[in-house]
Amino acid sequence: MxxxxxxxxxxxxxxxxxxxxxxxxxxxxxxxxxxxxxxxxxxxxxxxxxKKSLLMAEIEDTVQKRVPDQPLLVQFVEYVEDYWPVLRNLTPSRQSRSDLHEILNQVLWELINRRVANGSQNDPVIAFIQRSRNRDIMIGAIEGMLMGILERYVIEGTEKINHRQLEAAIGEIDSLFQSKQY
Known part of the structure; x- marks a missing residue:
């Protein structure tokens, strides 16, 4: 071009x-x-x-502006905080869930999958997925978790993510899997 x-x-x-x-x-x-x-x-x-392909291009461009060697969750939190005015107008709770929800899920899935394929070594979430025998399911689980976090913050009208609360929740999820009582 x-x-x-x-x-x-x-x-x-x-x-x-x-x-x-x-x-x-x-x-x-x-x-x-x-x-x-x-x-x-x-x-x-x-x-x-x-408009959908424009949205995909915009999200990919803004995500690529982020520092790629940061852990996924750190990058996600910073992205949400930096692009909050845009994200609050994209989130499914503000309009029809159908098309837009699918777009956001697809973007998150592709971003996580790319990181897994590229082998981000300094990212505990990506390393966890790489060790999994069911990568696609694990990517889907992480993507669903991130989407849920985003939707929760939109519903609450939060503009700044409570880092301690997020870390505590992730720790609780991790301990759930560590206990192997499922």
């Missing part, structure tokens, strides 16, 4: 992120994104198939 095309792509992503910080995902149209990006609708469709 040339410089002009990359600039236009970034312009679309930036306008979408700005709109998303102001209102829910399902209330944003491709026409609004195009107008905010100073492009035509046909130009939008040269870069993205639809």
């Amino acid at each position: 040339g410089k002009a095309q990359e600039r236009t792509r970034r312009q679309i992503l930036s306008a979408f992120l700005e709109l998303l910080s102001e209102k829910p995902y399902n209330m944003i149209s491709v026409s609004e994104i195009s107008e905010a990006s100073f492009i035509t609708r046909s130009t939008f469709y040269r870069y993205f198939d639809d």
Whole structure:
């Protein structure tokens, strides 16, 4: 992609992120994104198939801006805190759960799976999954846990994650598995 095309792509992503910080995902149209990006609708469709593919690109871009060698849970907490204005307008509790819930779950699953495949050595959660004989199930369990945490914070209207509370909950989950009483 040339410089002009990359600039236009970034312009679309930036306008979408700005709109998303102001209102829910399902209330944003491709026409609004195009107008905010100073492009035509046909130009939008040269870069993205639809609003869903734009959302996926935005999430992947913002996640890649994070420091990749941080443990998954640390990165997740920082991501949620940094992008709270956007996430609160994406979370399924604010609109139809169907499509958006699936998108967020898919993104989380893919991010965790990538980390497992890349072999993040300094991450206890990823190391735990790598040792598992049922990686896909473990990835799904961690992804579900992170999604549940995100939904809980949205329901509570929390903008800052209580790190101690999260660590305590993770410790409790870990001790549940360590006791092997399941």
